[in-house]
Amino acid sequence: MKLSTKSRYGVRAMFDMAYHAGSLPAQIKDISRRQNISPRYLEQIFQDLKKAGLLKSRRGPQGGYSLSRPAEEITVKEIVLAAEGELMLVNCVKGLRKDGEAPPSCEFDNQCLTQYIWAEGSRILGQYFDSISLKDLCDQGQELGLEKELDHRFMYFI
Amino acid sequence: MKLSTKSRYGVRAMFDMAYHAGSLPAQIKDISRRQNISPRYLEQIFQDLKKAGLLKSRRGPQGGYSLSRPAEEITVKEIVLAAEGELMLVNCVKGLRKDGEAPPSCEFDNQCLTQYIWAEGSRILGQYFDSISLKDLCDQGQELGLEKELDHRFMYFI
């Protein structure tokens, strides 16, 4: 019952982007360095987040990724959902999926009492994740005095 | 982020025992037949549940398993915890484990904001699972009119 690293890395990376946001797009290499995530793996994760509409990208020099919406409008739930594919504790219950794929249904139809437990647990978890936005995390980071790294692309003149 | 089948089967099996409870211990073969679970696999799961103190067993003819406590005192959380080993959404956070093994700690120490999210999510989920007892499930089964199978060991005289 573990979240995949895609979810964990995804939330960390998105927070990192929001926290260090500047006028230019953020680049994989900077995020991966600060968050200690393999750059090649982070590329994959960002593809998922982009497909989910949470990121937009720009290629070429000075390119990179940026949040497609303000930090207060992006929740942890959206990121986990995009990275995990779905937010359902079991496979045997009908639920909304990222890819619209038909989910397997319970072999006991509605005779299985436990399906209600798993479905409700998933819902409760999703509700909690949805209550936390990237901006909330940024505020928390400020309070904790988390260091903000200056964009090296603005530091040529030092 | 899926619960293992051990958890799902475990809860189903424990409910089955509570729902069909008689004066004699319940046997693997009956539970596995009613719940459509591989008997050999269910043996393994029951070993975990027994180690966690949720079941007691008796060998030999007319032997089997029985709940070690009344159904209203056994919650879904206990069963999931016993089957899953722990109830924590990530590995990077300190948490209580079944085996007391030292959990890996976060590489960012307390600098990682996301660990609070995962820990709180795990807590919320555990709290929900803890609010459901086997008796609650039995009551729900009654309301739904779920059929109770008579113990074949009492049916010789028919």
Next chain:
DNA sequence: ATTATTCTTGACAGGAACAGTAGAGATTTT
């Protein structure tokens, strides 16, 4: 135009965990 930079796409692979199978043995009732 050319070049360097950055994202894009798809393939591939080692390892761990999951889900189940199997066999030999221990215990208890009949």
Next chain:
DNA sequence: AAAATCTCTACTGTTCCTGTCAAGAATAAT
């Protein structure tokens, strides 16, 4: 003594996770 039942340990095939890698496409700077 025999049959039923749980107990313990080991084994195995499959899937998923967690990356790595390579070649290509788009863009900005020169």
